[in-house]
Amino acid sequence: MLFLNLKSLQKNIFKEGSKGAFLVMREFEKNIRKVKPYVPGEQPRQKAIKLNTNENPYPPAPGVARALKDMDAESFRLYPDPEASALVEELAGYYHVRPEQVFVGVGSDDVLAMCFLTFFNSKKPILFPDITYSFYEVWAELYRIPYERPALDAEFHLVKEDYYRENGGVIFPNPNAPTALYEELGVVEDIVAHNQDSIVIVDEAYIDFAGRSALELIDKYDNLIVVQTFSKARSMAGMRIGYAIGGPVLIRYLNDAKYSFNSYTMNQASLLCGVEAVKDKEYFEEGIRKIIETREWAKRELKELGFHFTASQANFLFVSHPAYDARELFEALREEGIYVRYWGGRRISQYMRITVGTREEMEALFSFLRGYIMER
Amino acid sequence: MLFLNLKSLQKNIFKEGSKGAFLVMREFEKNIRKVKPYVPGEQPRQKAIKLNTNENPYPPAPGVARALKDMDAESFRLYPDPEASALVEELAGYYHVRPEQVFVGVGSDDVLAMCFLTFFNSKKPILFPDITYSFYEVWAELYRIPYERPALDAEFHLVKEDYYRENGGVIFPNPNAPTALYEELGVVEDIVAHNQDSIVIVDEAYIDFAGRSALELIDKYDNLIVVQTFSKARSMAGMRIGYAIGGPVLIRYLNDAKYSFNSYTMNQASLLCGVEAVKDKEYFEEGIRKIIETREWAKRELKELGFHFTASQANFLFVSHPAYDARELFEALREEGIYVRYWGGRRISQYMRITVGTREEMEALFSFLRGYIMER
Numbered sequence: 001m002l003f004l005n006l007k008s009l010q011k012n013i014f015k016e017g018s019k020g021a022f023l024v025m026r027e028f029e030k031n032i033r034k035v036k037p038y039v040p041g042e043q044p045r046q047k048a049i050k051l052n053t054n055e056n057p058y059p060p061a062p063g064v065a066r067a068l069k070d071m072d073a074e075s076f077r078l079y080p081d082p083e084a085s086a087l088v089e090e091l092a093g094y095y096h097v098r099p100e101q102v103f104v105g106v107g108s109d110d111v112l113a114m115c116f117l118t119f120f121n122s123k124k125p126i127l128f129p130d131i132t133y134s135f136y137e138v139w140a141e142l143y144r145i146p147y148e149r150p151a152l153d154a155e156f157h158l159v160k161e162d163y164y165r166e167n168g169g170v171i172f173p174n175p176n177a178p179t180a181l182y183e184e185l186g187v188v189e190d191i192v193a194h195n196q197d198s199i200v201i202v203d204e205a206y207i208d209f210a211g212r213s214a215l216e217l218i219d220k221y222d223n224l225i226v227v228q229t230f231s232k233a234r235s236m237a238g239m240r241i242g243y244a245i246g247g248p249v250l251i252r253y254l255n256d257a258k259y260s261f262n263s264y265t266m267n268q269a270s271l272l273c274g275v276e277a278v279k280d281k282e283y284f285e286e287g288i289r290k291i292i293e294t295r296e297w298a299k300r301e302l303k304e305l306g307f308h309f310t311a312s313q314a315n316f317l318f319v320s321h322p323a324y325d326a327r328e329l330f331e332a333l334r335e336e337g338i339y340v341r342y343w344g345g346r347r348i349s350q351y352m353r354i355t356v357g358t359r360e361e362m363e364a365l366f367s368f369l370r371g372y373i374m375e376r
Numbered sequence: 377m378l379f380l381n382l383k384s385l386q387k388n389i390f391k392e393g394s395k396g397a398f399l400v401m402r403e404f405e406k407n408i409r410k411v412k413p414y415v416p417g418e419q420p421r422q423k424a425i426k427l428n429t430n431e432n433p434y435p436p437a438p439g440v441a442r443a444l445k446d447m448d449a450e451s452f453r454l455y456p457d458p459e460a461s462a463l464v465e466e467l468a469g470y471y472h473v474r475p476e477q478v479f480v481g482v483g484s485d486d487v488l489a490m491c492f493l494t495f496f497n498s499k500k501p502i503l504f505p506d507i508t509y510s511f512y513e514v515w516a517e518l519y520r521i522p523y524e525r526p527a528l529d530a531e532f533h534l535v536k537e538d539y540y541r542e543n544g545g546v547i548f549p550n551p552n553a554p555t556a557l558y559e560e561l562g563v564v565e566d567i568v569a570h571n572q573d574s575i576v577i578v579d580e581a582y583i584d585f586a587g588r589s590a591l592e593l594i595d596k597y598d599n600l601i602v603v604q605t606f607s608k609a610r611s612m613a614g615m616r617i618g619y620a621i622g623g624p625v626l627i628r629y630l631n632d633a634k635y636s637f638n639s640y641t642m643n644q645a646s647l648l649c650g651v652e653a654v655k656d657k658e659y660f661e662e663g664i665r666k667i668i669e670t671r672e673w674a675k676r677e678l679k680e681l682g683f684h685f686t687a688s689q690a691n692f693l694f695v696s697h698p699a700y701d702a703r704e705l706f707e708a709l710r711e712e713g714i715y716v717r718y719w720g721g722r723r724i725s726q727y728m729r730i731t732v733g734t735r736e737e738m739e740a741l742f743s744f745l746r747g748y749i750m751e752r
Contacts, residue, residue: 027573028599031498031544032626037635040458056453065449073441076614076649077432079607082416106482109638117518122407142493142636168407197403223404231455238452238644250408259413260518262485268614269645273452 035142041341049364051355052339054177054206054316056235058290058358061283063276064236071272080271082263087271090278091243095215100248103255104274106265108205108229108242112171113139115225115244118257119199120145122168129158131347133177133203152176156310156318158183163191170195173203175210178341178353180312182210185217192221199250201225208233208288209295210313215245222247225254232315233288234277241266241274291315295356301366305373317354321373326350329372336368411518417717425740427731428715430553430582430692432611434666434734437659439652440612447648456647458639463647466654467619471591476624479631480650482641484581484605484618488547489515491601491620494633495575496521498544505534507723509553509579528552532686532694534559539567546571549579551586554717554729556688558586561593568597575626577601584609584664585671586689591621598623601630608691609664610653617642617650667691671732677742681749693730697749702726705748712744 041053059065084104092099105111116139120126125146128136132149140147150162156179163170170191175182192200192214202214204226214226225246231237244254258265266274277284295312302309302319309319320326330342330352341353356362417429435441460480468475481487492515496502501522504512508525516523526538532555539546546567551558568576568590578590580602590602606617620630634641642650653660671688678685678695685695696702706718706728717729732738 026598028495028545028575031495031575032629033494033497033633034629035632035636037632037639040455040635040639050454053455055455058453059450060452064452068444068447068449071444073444073649074435076436076440077434077611078426079416079429079431079613080616106641106643107638109640113637118409119404119407121409138636142633169404199404199407222402235453237455237640240456240640240643253408253410256411256413257409257518259416260411260514261489262483263413263416264485264613264616265482267482267616267643267646269649270643273449273645 033142035138037138042339048337048339049357049361050339051357051361051365052341052353053237054232054314054353054355055237056232056287056291056315057356057361058235058287060235060273061277061280063280064273067272067276068269071269076268079264080266080268082259084266084271087241087266087274087278090275091245094278094281095245097215097218097245098248101218101245101251103244103246103251103258104266105242105244105258106270107231107237107240108203108227109135110240110265111227111242111244112201112203113142114254114258114261115171115201115227116140116143116145118254119201119225119250120169124166124168126169126171127163127165127167128171129176131156131176131179133173134343136171152179156181158187158191160187160190160194164194167195167198169198169201171201171203173205174214175206175312175314177206177314178316178318178343178348178351180206180310180314180316180318180353182313185212185214188214189217192217192224196221196223199223199225201227203227205229205232206314206316208284209292209315218245218247222249225250230274230277233291234284235287236273236277239270239273241270241277291356294359294362297359298354298356298362298366301362305366305369315356317356318351319354320350320352324373326352332372333365333368338365338368409518411514413514418715424713424715425733425737426715427733427737427741428717428729429613430608430690430729430731431613432608432663432667432691433732433737434611434663436611436649437653437656439656440649443648443652444645447645452644455640456642456644458635460642460647463617463642463650463654466651467621470654470657471621473591473594473621474624477594477621477627479620479622479627479634480642481618481620481634482646483607483616484579484603485511486616486641487603487618487620488577488579490630490634490637491547491577491603492516492519492521494630495577495601495626496545500542500544502545502547503539503541503543504547505552507532507552507555509549510719512547528555532557534563534567536563536566536570540570543571543574545574545577547577547579549581550590551582551688551690553582553690554692554694554719554724554727556582556686556690556692556694558689561588561590564590565593568593568600572597572599575599575601577603579603581605581608582690582692584660585668585691594621594623598625601626606650606653609667610660611663612649612653615646615649617646617653667732670735670738673735674730674732674738674742677738681742681745691732693732694727695730696726696728700749702728708748709741709744714741714744
């Protein structure tokens, strides 16, 4: 790998004399871990309709604003509780598990990365679907974990038999991203049950918009970890809170690794606001209901416009149009200040992912799409 | 490694029949990364004098409280700026560097752990002192980085010649912890200059209470990374903000690794409060002045009581008494609700670390120590 390093270059000229100038790599560069970083969805700064990062269109529970107003900046001089006890206990109560079954981190990305580091240390490949959350591949590369990616079927569903082979671990999201498809709990249990010698991580970032959670299986299988987040249904992406629930043995290993990495990951504001977000069950369920209602209405609108789309059970839609190129449409939307997500790549080059926003945001989207389709 | 797993045990009994019951390790356990976690200083919940984790006794800058009051909980539904631009730019302005020379993370522990992961990938050992911040060894173990630990001299100072040997990287704090000793910039530069083929990380968590920073050398050496924190002089331990400053090439690699790990590490509250903490230079300098004044007064008190201590240039004191056992004294203080830090271990078994608190907190400490010493 070459890059311009003028100082090294000059040093080299000085040392090499008549050998002349050429680009050199500094010795220390050989020992740098070079990774191709994940590219997050854009965060447009101007006024825009933002349907590109699966954020919640509604504010967090009212208790969060109150916690913020009551917060004492003076207390920031002190380290936060390294065990995040208040939040762990609130989550344990909510999900009817014991506190020693709950691990919290700086968003589910932090939790998942810690899971990769802690649990996936086999020489056998870990398994995750060919089309899925792009971070899995990034973490596997970062930690040099071998991996294989069984293909989803033609309708983008998991093929459970593909996960019966020998492996160093299994991870998949349910519902999957960006396909938005939910697998019934029976499929999930089948994969967990066939992999008693591996740890199986079910990444349930979108489960609240879908069906039964693998949390029901936690006490039955000691090789299962379920990861969830505050960024979607709890409307707290900006505060970075995620958690894993599993058997106490696995959670203890996860905590050991986390304490080794950074004892105090959750700051005081996250802890205080997080607790309030969990407390308000009614607000939480009402928010989910509204998003599902908008999603189902949006499906009918998409159908009318001739779009194909998966049977989304998430807070986003995975859509394709037989007559219009997805990248062109993505760019036309962007011109209009309507941000959705487009990746390209094998099998999904004609798909866009559209976050379910408010009814008003979705109406603006459809109004543009209607015009785009009529004009051609 | 054995541990009690009742379910596995039962399964085993069932399978093995007459072979009888014995403890088994589940297959997946072999692939778990097992680490001995760092143990942070206690966070006592009851009313106590807390001089054990080097927190600042004064509140953060008044702007932080204002930022908190102005914060809009509604915006928490959105992901934070993954580039943390506002904070990066504020820091770049303050330290007269370019934004592409600044990396921010969730406390300096997060920044340092990212540095270990990114920069220390050689088969040669990295070097750090025998007595130093205990996390360095934890990260090296976590990432399986080989390391050697040259001994500090009899007065706990760095022996710069020990860092001339071949290595895979160098890291040391300045001032060092828990010794509190500052090395003059000439010593630091000598080590950086002798290691042009390695990356040298100077961990300056306590530099604001000491002397000249290695930041002066950033543009001269492209193998240097300086790490600082908001947890000490900026009084923001509770909000978890740390940063690294270095050449743009190294900072880019660090950001690539960070984006691979977790794109959105700094939450909205940290970003908004962090900016305000940097803005108020006058408050910052006044806080440092007060802590140094208390530290120097405390040194005179310690001397009167017959304590030995290093020439601290940090916000803590590293003390020993020729007539009293350090662990006993530590425990007597703890009984009294005065928390200081004691580790034990080679070379420092007779030392305690005492954070410089307010004048009032230190007076309570000395009042107890005076009694303790008179009684015996």
